Amino acid sequence: MLLQQFAFFGFAFLLIAAALMTIISRNPVRCALFLVLAFFSAAALWILLEAEFLGLILVLVYVGAVMTLFLFVIMTLNIDNAEKQYGFVHYLLPAVVSVLILLALLIYAVYPLSSTTGLLALPAQASNTQALGDILYTQYAYPFEITGVLLLVGIIATIALSFREKRLNKAIAPELQLKVKASDRLQIIKMPAEKKK
Amino acid sequence: MIPLNYYLILAATVFSLGLLGVMINRKNIIILLMCVELLLLAVNMNFIAFSHFFADLSGQVFVFFVLAVAAVEAAIGLAILIVLFRTRHSIQVDDLNRLKG
């Protein structure tokens, strides 16, 4: 009991701190790394909520793939991060105020909900993964397939967007070189000789 | 036991932080995309919490799909960013006002 509470508050604090640092950091690499930390603590919280499969998937897919991608792009773009954030203070206040109001409203909305029911009623299989798999391939098979297509579309889109042709390469393809005959390059024409007068 | 509303408040907090990040970030689009990930994380937290407290697995299934879609979206977003960088040679949000009225 106490362990659960300890774990929850610890990881919750970590999550919030990491998120805050993400938005405040100057260095984009640091932002990315703090986001990774946020994901890790979120995963821990999900495991606390007995959604073990998703917690692991969060780390594997999100941190492992998406954040790696982010870091790649940050490195590739080679951003000059020495620029100061000008105008930072000017727009800070209305933004913070509005977000605080929003937060207050949301908390006000959810505060009464304090049910502590709920042990997850596990089916006969004893693991979360198996339970998820059970319904994912039967009841939610259709959205599953569509998600696959979506991923395919994503791949195609990404390649279509960022693919660049090779440029200014003067090399000719080898197969074309092999197909050339002498008669394509040289032509002999008979003409009568010019008589000098 | 942790009551439900704790998780929900936590998720609301992360969501607001994500929004704040979107609003105050001027210099870097990548930061913007990362804040979008934060928003999605908060929402996922909500789903998992509800799924746990109502003993219904469909919340988790939903999170599954959200994760997949978020990954695709991040990838495409970064691809667009790369193309943008090639043409504008800058990733400052302040420079991206071509669509203004």
Added chain:
Amino acid sequence: MSHYQLINLALVLFPLVGALIAGLGGQRISNSLAHTVTILGVAISLILSLYFAYQLFFQHGGAYDGNLYLWDLTGKFRFNIGFLIDPLTVVMILIVTFISLIVHIYSVTYMAGDPGYKRFFSYMSAFTFAMLMLVSANNFLQLFFGWEAVGLVSYLLIGFWFKREAASVGSLKAFLVNRVGDFGFFLGIALLFNYFGSLDYYQVFHAAPALKSATISIFPHTSYSLIAVICFLLFIGAMGKSAQVPLHVWLPESMEGPTPISALIHAATMVTAGVYLVARLSPLYEYAPSVLNLILILGATTALFMGFVAIVQNDIKRIIAYSTLSQLGYMMVGLGASAYAAGIFHLVTHAFFKALLFLAAGSVILTMHHEQDIRKMGGLAKVMPMTYVCFLVGALALAALPPFSGFYSKDAIIDAVHASTLSAASYAYYCVLIGALVTAFYIFRAFFLVFHTQASMPIKHYQKTTWIVKLSLIILAIPSAIAGFLLAQRFLNVPGLLASSLSVLPNHKLMATEHFLSTATIFSGMGIVLAWFCYLQFPAIPAWTQKHFSWLYQVLVNKYGFDAFNQAVFANGGRRLAKLFFNVDAKLLDEKLIDGSGRRISWLSNVLRRLQSGYIYQYAFIMVLGIIIFLLAYTLRT
């Protein structure tokens, strides 16, 4: 149709035919053809009216009242075209055709050489047609048609020399003031039709005794006698046409037209249409004593005060114009005192001597090469003896000295007013009595200044008077001299010539016999002597009076401020009202509302344009704000 109808139709239409030929002939006909056709048309009308007079007065034929055809029939509106020939009509058509013929003949000389010669004759014949329609109508609609038509032709003729600004302004003024009168007239006709159900004279006059106590409530909680209201409204029309105060302002300006039409229209015929109207409607007016009082007051005021203004005029035509105003006042006074026959008799004699005076003035103007200022004339007695004699005859008739015609008619009126029992009668009596002195004074002032005094600016070569002019003057001078003597008994005795046309209630009957040396005659004699004194013997007196009573002189010269008042209130007020409406329309409606709404939308879209800045963070901010608003609404509702 019966032969009366045919003759009537011919009588009315021949001048119209003449007018059409002269007017529409244009270049195809010569000047002499134009004047021949019109003179012929009017002459035929004169002969036909003499025939009617013979039938009615000597053969003792009855009056004729018949409809020619049905003009309009819609629901309860039934309008006929028809004619009424009774003694009053015969008297009027005789006067109209006779004076019109004389003036036509005179105009051959007066308008010779004018580029609008044919147009002039066409208009004059058209006027004759309109006036004949007016006086021979047997229903109010036809009367109104004639009324409007004479107003129109008067406008056309006053502005005959339309290239002169004074002429076009004067013609417009005449028409507008006439219109004001016509407005009242039309309201009266509308009331008549509403309450009597018909516009025929016969039906209206026979229904009048039954409705004599009917009342009408115009404003809430008031009730007026119906017949009094109708008579008052119709009298407004008569005021406009016959130039009573305050609708008299157009007559002096109408002198901008050629002298022959001043003689025809503004002395003898059109301005007497109002007098004819009241006399014709005597069966109605007898039941409206309050309106009779009003007629007395207005007529007497006009008679006296316009006479005063005539004293200070220097244009010979203006003097005679104000004299016409004054004499019209006399006629109205006679009508107001229920002496309708006396009023009509004065109309007849006035037609003769006033036309004579105008034509004689025209002759003087021609001789002086179109000079009209009497201060520049003088000593013309030897230059134009025929005109001199005729003018003298006319002046004596106007001053009502016996045995000239004016004496009989004017004296009848004065006696009638003296014997009348209406409340305004004493005021009217003193006005007309003093007016007799004033009349004699101003006309003899003109006479002496034009013909007797030394020529202040003698001119070398006077235009000779043609035989046409002399003939016209003589033809008019004869009735001016003897018509009174011959016709007074016929008109004024009870029952007189017009008894079957007029109706007088028993308590109003009063016709005293005249005697030669009445108070009025003494006053007239005094006026002549005074004029002789001031202008021939001691010419310094008028100048002294003008210097020491200059305020009085200014009041008279400004015609008591009527023109100034009209200019300031109606003309300028109308302009200001128009400017106000223009401002409201152009500035307020066009600029602010119509253009303004377009501008507002542009302004709004300019403001809204700022919202789309292209920056993502701003869009996000707005989204957050939107979410907050939704959430607030949701939480506050529950």
